[in-house]
Amino acid sequence: MSIWKKQADLKAINALNDGRANGVLGIRISEIGDDFIRAELLVEPRTHQPFGLLHGGVSCVLAETLGSIGGYLTCDEEHNIVGVDINATHMNSVRSGKVIGTARPLKLGRRMQFWAIDIETEDGRPVCVARLSAAVVPNAPKT
Template identity: 45%
Template sequence: MAIWKRAATLETLNQRGEQTLAGHLGIVFTAITDDTLEATLPVDARTRQPFGLLHGGASAALAETLGSMAGYLCTEGSDVVVGLDISASHVRSAREGRVKGVCRAAHLGRTHQVWLIDVFDAEGRLCCVSRLTTAVLSGRPEE
């Protein structure tokens, strides 16, 4: 059974990211299943640190983008989702290609959500394990 309360397509998710940090970094939503959301991030000049490796902050930005959008899709009406806390453990580096983030819910509460986001390199090896806690704010107008 799907966890999503809002209808969305990959096209609409990617349009929402235009003219945002996600768009600037090249984050592209690639899959929606009943209980996961996936996106990719290029490993290029925008996302590498000075030593040629994927920047940890770029991995965290991918994780927060996925978790925040997933959180929003699990709300209704005028509710919005904001990040409260994010952690990221970097377990393998990436130098090129695209990394893929896979986001799944650990907890979907009325006022808080916890999302687990794994980031994999092009060969499917785990690069980063992230956890995002979000708050659901009720009655906020969309901008």
């Protein structure tokens, strides 16, 4: 059974992110299952830190992107989601290739949501595990 309350359209979600931090870094939502959301990121010079490894902050952007989009899709039309805390543990370094992030909800409450995000290499080697805490807030009034 699907957890999503809003229609999930990969093309529209990716287009919305173009020109923003996650789009500039090359994060692309690749799959939305019944209870997870997945994205891919190419590890290349624009995502490296000075020593040629995937920048830990980029892993955090990937994690928050997945948790935030997932959270948004689980909110009703009167609410939105904002991240309030992210915790990330970097387990292995990556120099090149692709990483894949998968987010699943730990709890979908009326006021708070908690998401677990696993980032792995294409062959399944763990890169980063993260947890996002997000507040469910009313939509801003339309002006």
